[in-house]
Amino acid sequence: MSQQTSVYGGQAVIEGVMFAGKHVNVTAVRRKNQEITYYEVPRKASSSLLATLKKIPFVRGVVGIIESAAKGSQHLTYSAEAYAEDETGAEEAAAQKKKEKWNLSMILGVAVVGALSFVVGKLIFTLVPTFLESVLFGHVFENKILHNLLEGVIKIILLLFYLWFISQTPLIKRLFQYHGAEHKVISAFEAGVELTVENVQKFSRLHYRCGSSFIIFTVIVGVIIYSFFTWDSLTERLIQRVALLPLVLGVSYEVLRGTNALRDIPVLRSLGYPGLWLQLLTTKEPTDDQVAVSIASFNRMRELDRQVQPI
Template sequence: MKVKPKTVGGQAVIEGVMMKGINTVVAVKRKDGKISIKTIKDNSWGIIEKIPIIRGFFVLLHSMIIGMNALSYSANISGEEDEDLTTKDMVIAILFAIVIATLGFGVLPVLITKPFKIQSEFLFAFIEGLIRAALVIAYIWAISFMKDIKRVFQYHGAEHKSVHTYENNEPLETAYAKKYTTLHPRCGTSFLIITVFASIIVFAISGGFGWNSTWEKIISRIVLLPIVAGVAYEFQRFTAKIIDTKIGKILAYPGLTLQKITTKEPDEEQLNIGLLSLKYALDENFNGEIVVDIQNTNDEKSVVSNKEVNNILLQ
């Protein structure tokens, strides 16, 4: 029997939630109201995901690949797309995302800051970091008004409530999960804002090596992005470990504040789906794909209740 993990995590997808526990599982609401649940292939990348600083970039890349698989499945099952993404499609999508992130996160802030002719490398990196933060927040805020994104943000809240329930050793049922916050210190949203702060430190140091021309700064921002991601990853892990202390709460505050945009209070059905995904992610015997007809707590017409599913998985 596999040991249940101390921590679990996940990602909101289209009309569903992906969870990573013993298995990586995605649960998605179909057009007929039933829930499709499927394991996602998620093999470890070995030692490269365990080396401090270095691991941050590769954990992020690994998560992107798994996330794209889950998003492709959710889009197909929920009826948003007619076909799953091919491997070629996903490679192109991931490369495109990396290019956009590099241009928007690395290059554009340099071009905006350079005309100010700031001599201090730390001050340049600081102003550049503020611009980078403003771009990230503006983008997230803008997309939060989209109807489909609002639902994804609700599922994001369901994911966090489910994780909190598990981490507090309570039954994975809506009655217990409802009371928890939609904010979580290990969230990817927090990682974004931590990355902004990490970039100020890393890029200020790189400026000290004499990389001061516009092109040198742009190239250094692109080359050093994996290091920035690594520093941010280690900082977030550290913060999550001390989250119950006063200093931990202070360090986590910016990321948790940004999550108030990217997470919304889920309805009961969405919370059920998040919990269901986590239950199957914790079931070492589950492998494959099934369809579950699961009720909301007030819906007496459903075939399988939340409690019954929980009992099945505990057998």
């Protein structure tokens, strides 16, 4: 029997997984001594304004993205600090934290999960392709729709190259493995099976309701929305992209929700394939130890969810 009562989400962090519950967010991290430690943050009740905004289609997506990014950064910071402490020792890690000196791999590790989800990251992946397309093809032809399509192609190429490039580092590869472990646990829970390592490993590392899918949908949706607008200069085009970003994010979120709702319908489930294809890059098959960490995080979140009341 599948679980229909609760919908959970999460994210990979450095050497661990975070799961967001109804009342608490929990991160479990595998330390160098093989101990699993937890970072538990009770979720505060949203203000009446935020609660209202979260119910409005095309607005709730933008609100959710900003809120998730802010909360997720806490858990990324915890995992980064734990990793630094294990690698350099507690005293040296504290000194590094004060000086704000983080090694390149750690910065990239935070960036792949965090920056792409932040509005700043989305701005970069929106404006740079627009600028490149205009420089390369701006004077070749005048068809605006074709310019939009080429802009979308450049975005996808840059995104794929970025993900491939950072995945070559051992730390990011492990981060992607934990991402796969997160998806497997959620899928196993939704299928209603007992959360053991053996059971969880049978499930796919890909999941329809994933931030990676959201990223690719923003590219596709952007091409469509931009086709309804015109511009006369590069500056106007760049300003237009920034102004339309909230609309693109809001529509993309609804598309993501829609593909997840349709994933059990044989023909319509193909609508979610672009997002699943991107996850072939952003997830890797996890080890049993990594799945065990993901299960521990999920079980701890569920346990605390039954105890903690919203603040």
